[in-house]
Amino acid sequence: MDSFFSLARWMPGLVSLLSYRRAWLLPDVRAGISVAAVALPVAIAYAELTGVGAIVGLYSCILPMIVYALFGSSRQLIMGPDAATCAVIAAVVTPLAAGDAARHWQLVMTMTAMTGFWCLIASRLKLGILADFLSRPILMGLLNGVAITIIVGQLSSVLGFTFTQSGLIERLLAVPSYAAQVHLTTLGISVLTLVVMLLSRYFRPQWPSSLLALAIAALLLWLGGPERLNVAVVGSLNSGLPDFQIPEFPPGLIRELVLPALNLAMVSFVSMMLTARSFAAKNGYDIDADTEFRALGMANIASAFSQGFAISGADSRTAVNDANGGKSQLVSIVAALAIAMVTFFLTTPLQYIPTAALGIVLILASFSLTDFRGLWALHKSDRSAFWLAWVTFISVLLMGVIPGIALAVLLGLFQFLRNVMRPTDHLMGMNDDGIVHTMGRNEEVKAITGVLIYRFNSPLTYFNAAYFKRRVLLLLASEPEPAKSVIIDAVACFTHQDISVMTMVGELHKELKRKGVHMVMAGRRGQMTQWLKQAGIRVGEEGIFVYPDLYQALRMTHSYQEHSADSTASSMETDHVTATYSRGVKR
Structure with a gap:
């Protein structure tokens, strides 16, 4: 056989x-x-x-x-x-x-x-x-x-x-x-x-x-x-038959x-x-x-x-x-x-x-x-x-x-x-059914107040890591209202361990922390947790939050924001988004 x-x-x-x-x-x-x-x-x-x-x-x-x-x-x-x-x-x-x-x-x-x-x-x-x-x-x-x-x-x-x-x-x-x-x-x-x-x-x-x-x-x-x-x-x-000649290789x-x-x-x-x-x-x-x-x-x-x-x-x-x-x-x-x-x-x-x-x-x-x-x-x-x-x-x-x-x-x-070094990227939002989609021409998908969800459409490696960091900070600065959390879709871009990428992640986390923004990874929880710890980057409180998927990341992020909200209006909005998300998960 x-x-x-x-x-x-x-x-x-x-x-x-x-x-x-x-x-x-x-x-x-x-x-x-x-x-x-x-x-x-x-x-x-x-x-x-x-x-x-x-x-x-x-x-x-x-x-x-x-x-x-x-x-x-x-x-x-x-x-x-x-x-x-x-x-x-x-x-x-x-x-x-x-x-x-x-x-x-x-x-x-x-x-x-x-x-x-x-x-x-x-x-x-x-x-x-x-x-x-x-x-x-x-x-x-x-x-x-x-x-x-x-x-x-x-x-x-x-x-x-x-x-x-x-x-x-x-x-x-x-x-x-x-x-x-x-x-x-x-x-x-x-x-x-x-x-x-x-x-x-x-x-x-x-x-x-x-x-x-x-x-x-x-x-x-x-x-x-x-x-x-x-x-x-x-x-x-x-x-x-031809006269046989062996090709020469001088x-x-x-x-x-x-x-x-x-x-x-x-x-x-x-x-x-x-x-x-x-x-x-x-x-x-x-x-x-x-x-x-x-x-x-x-x-x-x-x-x-x-x-x-x-x-x-x-x-x-x-x-x-x-x-x-x-x-x-x-x-x-x-x-x-x-x-x-x-x-x-x-x-x-x-x-x-x-x-x-x-x-x-x-x-x-x-x-x-x-x-x-x-x-x-x-x-x-x-x-x-x-x-x-x-x-x-x-x-x-x-x-x-x-x-x-x-x-x-x-x-x-x-x-x-060029496609790897400067790939397309998207901000993501949620529709009324609690489903996460990319934002753009679809008017039914709305941004979530206080949260920036980012997807980078290429594997991260040493020659596009700096570009990734610049894009996150640029998009964060262009938000009409200050974001309290940045959720990164890790499934799309963290495909392999790269020391240059991990170094960039540590730098980005420190910069976001100085701005009062929480950094969240969604997807590849086991791998991401291991890679971050090996790079000396804290995971969890005072570090980067890592969750199994975008929906879990959203729920935990909103729960965190709810506990730290300063006004009733903010708490009411968080409850509404969390409820909408829950409907999407049940579907």
Whole structure:
């Protein structure tokens, strides 16, 4: 039994396959073939984007898809080449390779292996929470910027010229100067590919439009002859198994690739989890983030050692899987075997695929990454998210993919720190039924005379303790009538023991005591009492009062005020509030 649970923890996909249902076989085979039909042309196109041979794109599909089927927890997710990951690899490796094709391929494999190792380390450290680290607005800005970068970069392939500029802005400014260099035959192939793909998607959306378009373009080039038409094509491919090369890890190279590989692991994982979670929710099951981190790492290492490049969760191919009724991880295995058949036995037709047609496939794939309407919609719903998204987007365009990703990670960190260091807070009051609510727009909730109830909506730690103290004193000073007691909702903010926080609490208590204000903690009575005593802060009379919850704190506070009231009016008001509170407790 222990061995079964261990197997389920390490290889959830294999456990799922061991309990396979016969009724799933037909839909899984159908979905696997459909996925392979979509993945084949996309893999070749992304290989061109990465700067390696077309056959490498196929290598990057076969073994990684099988590995993920065994180690992944998602039943729908399809692993494979991804536009964002390929763009990142190309941006890092191209300047390091300095035009050496063999070194370029070697660097690609090395970076892919390092990305996989980063994922394994993150899984070991239980860092699946990083799936929530890059917020949706930051990821939107990042993907939109990557998409525009890819689209502009593919203009040269589509129009038949070669950019001499490396930066995006420089290329955009130089486009008019390349007008005279446009190759009309290449442009014609590009237009034909675009028309076939658009018509196929409109009239036969269930067909693999990219595969159909590339097949027609390759047929035309085979009939006309690529040399005679002077159109660039993929060229001859070596079928069969690749010549095995072990990725190199010299110290100097590691220094160059360690941070880009870390960035790539982060972006790949976050993007993959968005896809995996959406399809898991749609199909009614859960996935484990740490398991997915490990599966992504294993798949990337498998890709590196099969001479491929970095891969991630492919949303378009996952959608194809789901649309064709795929039920289990067997879909990935069927698709991998289908791609392997082409790789080992049917590579001859692939050599006639024009690079212009691949450029169109990449451009249309990149358009699926864009969501400018969603970016602009943030302007109305969340101004902060709007600016985060657009700053990330513009940074990718101006600074490049790698600096843009680094900035996106920093923005995610700064956003988190800002939310923790300067969180929202609320004053609380009571309605006529004796129920405690936050005060604000709800006019039925009234402040309790003589009592300030404060909720701080973030865990207290050393870097927001001073802010907490300032907020309490500021709110206390702004009260229209002097408060005799300050009740702090300890459940919301005292989540762990921190010596800096306890020091701040002691200082705040002394300052409130000088003002004649009692300090009360509501919630976490046992923990709070222990933490306060360990910090040398008195609890009870002449110290901080600690009660199990807000209602108990209110009742005891009003009882205390009742005994110390100086006027009948004050006593009558206290009796009224206490009675109202009692009605709320009974409810």
